[in-house]
Amino acid sequence: MRPRWLVLVLIGLALLASLLANLAIGAVQIGWSDVLAALVRFDPDSYDHFVVVYQRLPRALIAIYTGALMAVGGTVLQGLTRNPLASPSTLGINAGAMLFVIVGAYTFDLGLTAQGIAALAGAVFGFASCLSVARLAGLSRDPRGLALILSGALVSMLFVGIANAFLLADPARRTDFLGWITGNINHVYADRLADFWWIGLLSFAILGAIARPLTLVMLGQEKASSAGVNITWVTRAALAAVTLGAGSAVAICGPIGFVGLVVPHIVRPFIGAGLGLALPAGAMTGAIFCLIGDLVARQAFTPYVLHTGVLMDLIGGIVFVAIVRRFYLTPGARGET
Amino acid sequence: MLEARNVVASYGKTRVLNGLSVGFEPGRMTALVGPNGCGKSTLLKAIMGFVPLRAGIVRLAGEDLHRIARRGFARRIAYLPQESHCPDYMTLGELVELAGYARYSLLGGPSARDRELFAHALETVGLADMADRQVNALSGGQRQRAFIAMVLAQDAEIVLMDEPVNHLDMKYQYAVLDLVRDLTETHGKTVVTVLHDLNLTTTFADNVVMMREGRLEAMGAVGETVTAETVSRVFDLDADIFARNGRLVCLPNRDIGARIAPPTRTEATA
Numbered sequence: 001m002r003p004r005w006l007v008l009v010l011i012g013l014a015l016l017a018s019l020l021a022n023l024a025i026g027a028v029q030i031g032w033s034d035v036l037a038a039l040v041r042f043d044p045d046s047y048d049h050f051v052v053v054y055q056r057l058p059r060a061l062i063a064i065y066t067g068a069l070m071a072v073g074g075t076v077l078q079g080l081t082r083n084p085l086a087s088p089s090t091l092g093i094n095a096g097a098m099l100f101v102i103v104g105a106y107t108f109d110l111g112l113t114a115q116g117i118a119a120l121a122g123a124v125f126g127f128a129s130c131l132s133v134a135r136l137a138g139l140s141r142d143p144r145g146l147a148l149i150l151s152g153a154l155v156s157m158l159f160v161g162i163a164n165a166f167l168l169a170d171p172a173r174r175t176d177f178l179g180w181i182t183g184n185i186n187h188v189y190a191d192r193l194a195d196f197w198w199i200g201l202l203s204f205a206i207l208g209a210i211a212r213p214l215t216l217v218m219l220g221q222e223k224a225s226s227a228g229v230n231i232t233w234v235t236r237a238a239l240a241a242v243t244l245g246a247g248s249a250v251a252i253c254g255p256i257g258f259v260g261l262v263v264p265h266i267v268r269p270f271i272g273a274g275l276g277l278a279l280p281a282g283a284m285t286g287a288i289f290c291l292i293g294d295l296v297a298r299q300a301f302t303p304y305v306l307h308t309g310v311l312m313d314l315i316g317g318i319v320f321v322a323i324v325r326r327f328y329l330t331p332g333a334r335g336e337t
Numbered sequence: 338m339l340e341a342r343n344v345v346a347s348y349g350k351t352r353v354l355n356g357l358s359v360g361f362e363p364g365r366m367t368a369l370v371g372p373n374g375c376g377k378s379t380l381l382k383a384i385m386g387f388v389p390l391r392a393g394i395v396r397l398a399g400e401d402l403h404r405i406a407r408r409g410f411a412r413r414i415a416y417l418p419q420e421s422h423c424p425d426y427m428t429l430g431e432l433v434e435l436a437g438y439a440r441y442s443l444l445g446g447p448s449a450r451d452r453e454l455f456a457h458a459l460e461t462v463g464l465a466d467m468a469d470r471q472v473n474a475l476s477g478g479q480r481q482r483a484f485i486a487m488v489l490a491q492d493a494e495i496v497l498m499d500e501p502v503n504h505l506d507m508k509y510q511y512a513v514l515d516l517v518r519d520l521t522e523t524h525g526k527t528v529v530t531v532l533h534d535l536n537l538t539t540t541f542a543d544n545v546v547m548m549r550e551g552r553l554e555a556m557g558a559v560g561e562t563v564t565a566e567t568v569s570r571v572f573d574l575d576a577d578i579f580a581r582n583g584r585l586v587c588l589p590n591r592d593i594g595a596r597i598a599p600p601t602r603t604e605a606t607a
Contacts, residue, residue: 079424209443216435218424222387226418227491228411228439273424274431 004277007270011284015064018291022060023052025295027302058190063290063308065193066185066249066256067263069200071286073242074260075267075278076207079218080238084327085149085320087260088123088246094255095156096126097247102163102177106170116196116251123247127239129155183256183309185294196248203245204283210234211275218273256309258316259286259293265323338363339384339402339414339495339527344393346376346383353379355551356393361495361544366521366528368538368559371548372572377531378419380548381497385416397495411439415493419500419531421484423472429483430468433458436490458489462516478509485516489524496520498530502537510534514541539563539585547571560585 023035030038030048037043038052074087088094100122104110110118134151163181167174179186207214213234216224225231249256263286264278271281290308293315297306340360346353353376361367369377382388384395386403395402397413405413415436423432433455437447447455459465462482467475472483481501488496501517502510518541520526532538538545538559545562547555548571555567563585568576576589 082422082424212435212438212441215431216438218422219432219435220418220420220422222382222385222416222418223421225387225407226385226411226414226416227436228408230407268426272431273427 004271008277008281008284011281011288015284015288015291018288018295019060019064022063022291022295023056026051026056026298055187058187058193059185059294060291062187062189062193062253063185063294064287065197065200066253067259067286067288067290067293068283069203069245069249069286070256070260071263071267071282071289072204072207072279073246074262075264075275075282076214076238076242077260078264079214079273079275080235081148082218083148084265084323085146085261087258087264088242089156089255089257089260089316090149091152092126092130092155092159093123093243093246094126094250094257095159096124096129097122097250098181098255099159099163100125101251102166102181105177106166106173112192113195116192116248119251120199120244120247123243123250126155126159127243179307180254182307183254183312185253185256185290185297185308189252192252196251199248200245203241203248204279206237206241207275207279210237211279214238215273215275254309256290256312258312258319259289261323262316262319263289265319339395339397339529341380341384341395342393344380344383344395345391346379346388347391348379348388353388353551354383357548357551357553358393359546359553359556361527361529363494363527364521364525365543366518366530366541367544367546368530368532368542369546369548370532370535370538370571371554375548375571376551377548378499379551381416381499381529381531384497385414386410408439411491411493413493414495414497415488415491417484417488417496417498417501419503421480423480425471425473427472428468429459429464429470429472429475429486430455432472432483433468433486433490436487437492439491454492455490458486461489461519462486478505478512481505481509481513482516485513489520493526495527495529498528500531500533502532502534510537511540517541535563535568535587539587563587 020032020035024030024032028048028051030052034048035052038046038049042053043049070088073093077086077088077091078084097119100118101115104115104118130148130152133155134148137147137151167177167181213224213229216227216229217231217234221231246260263282267278267281267285271277293311294308297308297311300306338360342358343356344354344358345356357376357380359380369380371377379388383390384402402410434447437451437455440451441447456465459468462485464479464482464486472480475483485501488498498517502513505513514537517528517530521528521543532542542559544557545559546553547562547567554571555562563578565576565578568574568578568587574589576587578585578587580586
């Protein structure tokens with residue numbers, strides 16, 4: 001047991017380090033001491049302090065928020081469906097949220113807050129669409145097969161297509177959303193974080209409170225129920241927390257994909273399957289991923305700045321293939337559990 | 338006492354339990370036997386509330402079992418499914434700790450007494466020093482014993498098991514059932530278990546419930562109930578039943594292959 005707590009502490013330290021690195025490194029290099037000074041004793045006359053507090057800190061907070069929620073969402077969805085490929089991005093949640101924001105903004109001229117609410121509704125709609133397509137395709141009760149993931153991919157493609165059609169229809173406003181639609185961690189979205197941070201917090205709180213019964217659900221519904229878990233309520237609460245959490249992250253910076261898919265697989269061997277530890281560990285690791293991803297996206301191709309979402313998709317695509325190979329294409333890989 | 342009265346249950350249009358009434362003697366091990374698809378597993382699931390009852394009632398000490406809230410239910414009845422799943426990287430210690438869920442407060446964890454119970458459960462199944470091992474890395478026999486430890490750690494007075502020795506080799510079948518038998522003898526628990534093998538039934542169980550096509554065919558102490566006549570009636574099988582070293586042995590005759598009648602109904606999963 002003790003080494004796992006140690007892992008949690010180490011991840012926490014790594015998070016702190018990547019946060020500081022994210023704040024210090026950029027077009028202007030800022031020393032560690034100045035970064036700390038900017039956070040503790042802000043000097044309004046210092047340009048460096050201004051950059052740290054008004055540009056990099058909001059970015060970093062958005063990265064932490066998004067990474068943590070996506071990773072937690074992936075951890076919970078993979079546990080609930082017992083499907084190693086489940087995550088907010090593969091089950092239509094992100095695409096649904098994105099579609100609703102675009103459609104809302106284009107047809108109803110929704111303001112920022114209304115767009116956020118549209119994102120939440122879209123997240124729920126996307127997940128529901130994925131489930132109903134899977135059911136239409138004949139997925140009976142076993143969610144472990146590829147049918148669920150294929151449905152998610154199908155729904156996502158459809159939604160992205162529709163969203164693109166809207167974007168193409170109105171070239172004048174296209175640029176407003178072009179960055180956002182690929183998943184863009186950017187300080188200009190700080191207002192949205194200020195609007196929605198409490199949704200993420202609520203999502204964490206709910207999932208934390210039901211971490212143990214959720215872990216039991218991973219043993220199978222009958223086993224969990226026989227151990228005293230109210231399956232219906234626990235599943236509903238978990239899905240609501242995950243979809244709303246992921247939806248709020250999409251509302252802020254667009255669909256950042258694959259963190260939710262990849263991080264749970266990386267964390268699990270070190271921290272175990274129990275969600276009591278896997279959720280905080282996943283959240284922090286997801287945050288680290290996005291902080292570093294944001295840093296790389298900004299710095300790797302200077303003077304060009306890559307969108308974090310694009311970078312994540314590149315990395316995530318490769319890992320996706322690796323996971324499919326390990327869980328679906330290796331002979332006898334499934335079945336033993 | 339746990340009892341089912343006139344229980345009717347079906348999967349879709351296929352009726353699996355046809356007005357079955359049984360009672361399970363407290364502190365005893367009762368085996369449910371019968372041919373494939375006779376409703377043994379469904380009876381356990383109906384008791385657990387996983388399969389809805391079309392008619393009838395399940396009572397525990399006179400109380401309608403299905404009116405008891407899930408956590409209270411779990412404190413009184415534990416269940417071992419036919420197939421147990423465990424997520425990768427979960428350790429035996431974690432698995433056993435989850436069993437106590439029904440006793441924990443919303444955010445609280447196991448008490449000192451719970452921890453004692455968990456250690457004792459692992460000791461009972463002979464896995465005391467393996468709490469840090471991953472469940473999915475254990476051998477088949479160890480894995481099954483791990484899930485039995487989980488059932489033990491739930492600390493319920495009644496334990497329902499669906500074919501606990503499926504997939505195990507002969508040695509482990511005996512080891513695991515010996516352990517299950519011990520639950521009644523030293524822990525005073527009521528055990529109801531689906532068994533496929535009549536010889537395992539006569540060796541380990543106190544009582545037997547013999548079923549066919551969702552109906553009760555015979556019920557009572559093993560010594561009096563398992564006879565050539567009941568075996569023929571329930572399994573449609575000629576068999577010699579004789580006592581050897583103080584226990585009954587069921588030895589089917591060899592020419593049964595020629596006698597297999599066309600199935601009377603679709604074989605639902607047992």
